[in-house]
Amino acid sequence: MHPPHFSVGTWWIIAAITTALFLAVCVPLMPSPKYKLRISGIPLLGILYLGGDYWLKDHGPEQALSIHSVMMLTFLTFCVASHKTIKRAVEEERLYGSPTPSPNGIVRGIAIVFGGLLLWLWLNYG
DSSP: OOOOOOHHHHHHHHHHHHHHHHHHHHHHSSSSHHHHHHHHHHHHHHHHHHHHHHSSSOOHHHHHHHHHHHHHHHHHHEEEEEEEHHHHHHHHHHHSSOOOOHHHHHHHHHHHHHHHHHHHHHHOOO
């Protein structure tokens, strides 16, 4: 199965849509204003990385935009899959000072990041 080949313009549209989806879904899922502010900064960090990846590593715009899009989808998937765990950890932090690490949350996070990496590799290298 061969990956789709998108133009730079299409990748810009995909990056904008995935960023908007991320913000629309993940910000409301966060349990406190502090975490809402933190998570809304992730796309900004992605854009900074996008510029650095394009200019410093000399990757093409398609590759840089595909990285940003896949990472937004990866973070979106993690937020949706882990929002109850995140809410519980924030409550524990508020009550006890530090949350108890969740082994299930850690494994889920690793699996989602690995899936995002596989998607990006498929999109860029087939």
